[in-house]
Amino acid sequence: MPQLKRQRTKTLTVKDNGRSADYVTPNFIYGCLGGCRDSYCYVMRYNHDKVFINENTEQILGRIDAHAGKLAWPKAPNQTDPTYYTYDIGCSTDIGLHWKHYDWEQVFTFFRDHPTAKATFATKYVNPKMLDFDPLGKVRIRFSLMPQNMSDLVEPKTSKIADRIAAIPHFIAAGYDVHVNFSPIIFCEGWLDDYRTLFEQLDAAITDPAHRAMVQAEAIMVTHNPWQHQRNLAAGMTESEALLWRPDIQEHKRSGYGSSAVRYRRDFKAQLCEEWLAVHDEVVPWNTVRYLF
Numbered sequence: 173m174p175q176l177k178r179q180r181t182k183t184l185t186v187k188d189n190g191r192s193a194d195y196v197t198p199n200f201i202y203g204c205l206g207g208c209r210d211s212y213c214y215v216m217r218y219n220h221d222k223v224f225i226n227e228n229t230e231q232i233l234g235r236i237d238a239h240a241g242k243l244a245w246p247k248a249p250n251q252t253d254p255t256y257y258t259y260d261i262g263c264s265t266d267i268g269l270h271w272k273h274y275d276w277e278q279v280f281t282f283f284r285d286h287p288t289a290k291a292t293f294a295t296k297y298v299n300p301k302m303l304d305f306d307p308l309g310k311v312r313i314r315f316s317l318m319p320q321n322m323s324d325l326v327e328p329k330t331s332k333i334a335d336r337i338a339a340i341p342h343f344i345a346a347g348y349d350v351h352v353n354f355s356p357i358i359f360c361e362g363w364l365d366d367y368r369t370l371f372e373q374l375d376a377a378i379t380d381p382a383h384r385a386m387v388q389a390e391a392i393m394v395t396h397n398p399w400q401h402q403r404n405l406a407a408g409m410t411e412s413e414a415l416l417w418r419p420d421i422q423e424h425k426r427s428g429y430g431s432s433a434v435r436y437r438r439d440f441k442a443q444l445c446e447e448w449l450a451v452h453d454e455v456v457p458w459n460t461v462r463y464l465f
């Protein structure tokens with residue numbers, strides 16, 4: 173079991189992003205106890221054994237405030253948000269899961285009250301405790317979705333996909349901005365039929381036109397990593413690794429942060445993206461895909 177370690181982080185850099193958000197904040201928590209830690213989680217490529225809880229929250233928020241204060245206002249609308257500068261606060265943990273380990277209300281309150289900055293994070297956990305907080309639309313939750321049969325294999329012990337979908341209207345009603353995160357997309361036999369079923373689930377659950385206008389999506393094909401693959405095999409994850417580690421259709425790449433990773437071969441990936449998007453757009457044409465890669 174990973175060790176929980178409380179500390180004051182010295183890594184206080186706000187990083188450029190441009191995909192899930194305009195920027196990524198310094199880590200409030202670095203590490204995760206999520207069910208996907210022995211499968212595809214990219215955080216586990218760098219930090220598997222500990223969960224660092226950074227207690228200098230005020231200092232981190234001060235850095236974000238100073239960063240936001242230097243940006244031109246009003247912001248030019250972009251795919252991350254038409255109005256606010258977006259900051260991903262959960263790139264290295266799962267906030268829904270680690271709610272009790274941090275004063276997230278302090279962080280959410282900072283963004284709720286900030287004139288130009290908005291928080292966003294992806295989660296695989298439905299945490300009803302968050303519904304007690306009204307962020308007035310200044311916190312965006314991105315519920316991660318994948319077909320349930322795949323989720324059972326690669327992200328055991330996370331919230332059921334049907335529960336994540338069912339939670340969407342409740343979080344919107346509570347005051348959250350809600351998107352979905354189709355990530356990671358894992359190719360396997362019958363994958364498009366499985367995604368069709370998933371899109372149909374989403375279509376049946378989100379019926380309010382205002383919700384359909386709000387709930388946008390991001391979609392990311394899986395990547396993996398050689399030493400993560402070996403560690404996962406050693407942890408007994410042979411069934412999921414057979415789907416995640418596919419040298420026959422993957423190629424090596426150097427990731428944006430300079431580390432080694434594999435992804436689907438370029439041409440094959442382009443074909444997968446096209447096929448996935450065709451089914452998506454047929455079943456849930458109201459669900460705008462912000463980006464797919």
Ligand code: SF4
Nearest residue numbers: 204206208209213266
């Ligand atoms: S929930 Fe997210 S951060 Fe946590 S192990 Fe899974 S992928 Fe990693």
